Amino acid sequence: MGLQRGVCVIGAGMTRFHHKIHKDKSGRELFVEAALEAMESVDKGIERKDIQALFVGYFTPSLYEHQGHIGPLVTDWMGLTPITGWRTETACASSIAAFMTGVLAIASGWYDVVMVGGVEKMTALPTEGVTDALSVAADDDYEIPAGATFPGLYALLAQAYFKKYNMTWEDLQAIPIKNHHNGALNPKAQFQEEIMDIAKRIGQREGVTFKDPLDFLKSKYNRVIAWPLRLFDCCPISDGAAVAILAAEDVAKKFTDTPIRVAGIGFGTDTLALHDRISLTSFASAVFASRQAYKMAGIEPKDVDVVEVHDCFSIAEVIATEDLGLFERGEGLKAAVEGRTALDGDRPVNPSGGLKCKGHPVGATGAAMIHELWKQLRGEAGKRQIPDAEIGLAHNVGGTGASCGVVILRR
Amino acid sequence: MVSGSAAQFLTKTFYDKLKEGKLIGCRCKKCNFVMIPPRLLCKECGSKDLELVEFKGTGTLETFTVIHVPPMRLKNVAPYVTGIVKLDEGPMIMGRIVGVDPNKPEELRMGQRMQMEVIEEDGKPVLAFKPVS
Ligand SMILES: [Zn+2]
Numbered sequence: 001m002g003l004q005r006g007v008c009v010i011g012a013g014m015t016r017f018h019h020k021i022h023k024d025k026s027g028r029e030l031f032v033e034a035a036l037e038a039m040e041s042v043d044k045g046i047e048r049k050d051i052q053a054l055f056v057g058y059f060t061p062s063l064y065e066h067q068g069h070i071g072p073l074v075t076d077w078m079g080l081t082p083i084t085g086w087r088t089e090t091a092c093a094s095s096i097a098a099f100m101t102g103v104l105a106i107a108s109g110w111y112d113v114v115m116v117g118g119v120e121k122m123t124a125l126p127t128e129g130v131t132d133a134l135s136v137a138a139d140d141d142y143e144i145p146a147g148a149t150f151p152g153l154y155a156l157l158a159q160a161y162f163k164k165y166n167m168t169w170e171d172l173q174a175i176p177i178k179n180h181h182n183g184a185l186n187p188k189a190q191f192q193e194e195i196m197d198i199a200k201r202i203g204q205r206e207g208v209t210f211k212d213p214l215d216f217l218k219s220k221y222n223r224v225i226a227w228p229l230r231l232f233d234c235c236p237i238s239d240g241a242a243v244a245i246l247a248a249e250d251v252a253k254k255f256t257d258t259p260i261r262v263a264g265i266g267f268g269t270d271t272l273a274l275h276d277r278i279s280l281t282s283f284a285s286a287v288f289a290s291r292q293a294y295k296m297a298g299i300e301p302k303d304v305d306v307v308e309v310h311d312c313f314s315i316a317e318v319i320a321t322e323d324l325g326l327f328e329r330g331e332g333l334k335a336a337v338e339g340r341t342a343l344d345g346d347r348p349v350n351p352s353g354g355l356k357c358k359g360h361p362v363g364a365t366g367a368a369m370i371h372e373l374w375k376q377l378r379g380e381a382g383k384r385q386i387p388d389a390e391i392g393l394a395h396n397v398g399g400t401g402a403s404c405g406v407v408i409l410r411r
Numbered sequence: 412m413v414s415g416s417a418a419q420f421l422t423k424t425f426y427d428k429l430k431e432g433k434l435i436g437c438r439c440k441k442c443n444f445v446m447i448p449p450r451l452l453c454k455e456c457g458s459k460d461l462e463l464v465e466f467k468g469t470g471t472l473e474t475f476t477v478i479h480v481p482p483m484r485l486k487n488v489a490p491y492v493t494g495i496v497k498l499d500e501g502p503m504i505m506g507r508i509v510g511v512d513p514n515k516p517e518e519l520r521m522g523q524r525m526q527m528e529v530i531e532e533d534g535k536p537v538l539a540f541k542p543v544s
Binding site for chain 2: 151160226229
């Protein structure tokens with residue numbers, strides 16, 4: 001099992017993800033911004049006429065912008081009509097699906113050079129509107145009537161994990177603390193601030209002092225969203241876009257001397273409803289997708305140097321590292337507490353700051369993970385660079401794991 | 412036991428019965444697998460040979476949360492508790508948890524015995540569970 005024809009990433013770009021700075025831009029405009037950066041990143045240059053197809057992920061454009069038919073909208077705004085193009089939708093994993101569609105378009109021999117990416121313009125709605133838009137990724141007949149929200153569904157998973165492995169919410173805070181540290185080193189991140197710096201800023205304003213990050217995270221300034229999860233357990237609402245350019249291995253040298261190869265891909269599904277799952281501490285879709293990708297790449301979990309996982313909520317990062325086989329069952333949170341997933345740990349996870357700090361414009365997230373891996377594998381990740389990273393893995397989840405795509409890239 | 416034809420294995424049937432205070436799902440006649448809600452095909456073996464079953468509505472609380480930031484529709488209801496109950500017949504289902512103080516989540520514990528109850532919201536029946544001692 002493997003790709004019939006090798007595929008490489010030859011360029012990647014993204015807008016900064018943010019809740020304010022893109023206020024006046026629409027989804028199509030964000031996409032163009034990321035696409036132009038991706039084109040500029042191609043070492044030997046690329047022209048628009050080189051791009052033969054375009055696949056774009058966007059979860060709920062009809063709810064945020066009252067706009068459907070995103071595929072031709074972005075081929076048009078890129079001045080690329082009549083090339084092939086369509087939108088892929090797998091909830092928060094929409095752009096990893098776009099990436100895989102592009103890989104397949106090349107591996108099958110249909111095209112040689114394809115643009116893939118994703119976008120989401122979320123701030124067009126108020127917070128409750130965003131909560132409602134995101135909730136269409138859950139089972140509308142059986143979860144939503146119970147009052148489920150996405151933070152709520154992940155809180156159910158967190159509770160199940162704490163009980164099964166005798167861990168606590170306090171332990172879980174290792175995840176946002178670590179991701180804020182990484183995000184502070186990423187110029188594309190929505191939040192570029194250590195939690196302690198945020199605590200000092202809020203403390204000064206409110207006339208209180210916090211002795212350490214946990215002291216702040218346990219305070220009323222970190223409000224409960226879905227008990228036991230609080231604001232800093234949740235990724236933010238963001239606008240943004242990310243784009244990658246793919247080329248067949250046999251033509252990649254025309255564009256760059258350091259192409260990044262697509263070594264493996266995998267995609268799995270599961271029940272939308274959490275209550276239909278066999279396990280509440282693992283996503284079967286992620287186990288399936290990652291084993292498929294490892295097999296295609298001919299590697300094992302221990303061979304991966306840098307990992308970007310879908311930490312839409314703090315507990316999701318823990319479940320991800322176990323599903324990917326980076327740690328044994330029940331060991332993922334302990335490993336995070338011990339600092340093993342930090343930039344200087346033995347299994348660095350989310351050097352970009354993850355969804356928590358980089359931001360999570362849902363349809364753009366998978367492509368943004370590819371962007372981070374591309375930077376890391378080329379040694380261009382600056383202060384957050386994992387030394388000599390050769391193999392990178394992206395893990396992009398839709399909903400509460402009803403979709404999961406895994407991509408392995410290799411220098 | 413409720414008998415039924417394929418046309419009854421629908422979400423509509425589930426909510427029509429819930430309105431009458433009945434919690435239904437289906438059992439596969441071929442492999443005996445029990446599912447809630449009803450489906451058109453057995454989730455385990457793919458058989459179409461199914462029968463509707465009524466659950467007792469009792470079980471144990473598998474996991475729960477308190478929603479403080481609700482969807483628009485439930486703005487005036489929050490904070491409220493929601494959770495997953497493992498029914499005594501085997502399968503799990505999500506429901507609203509009532510009869511507890513949402514501001515004292517520590518008083519509710521996983522593994523607690525639960526009994527179903529039907530509440531009404533916007534004129535629609537909503538599956539709920541309350542703790543039994
Ligand atoms: Zn069966």
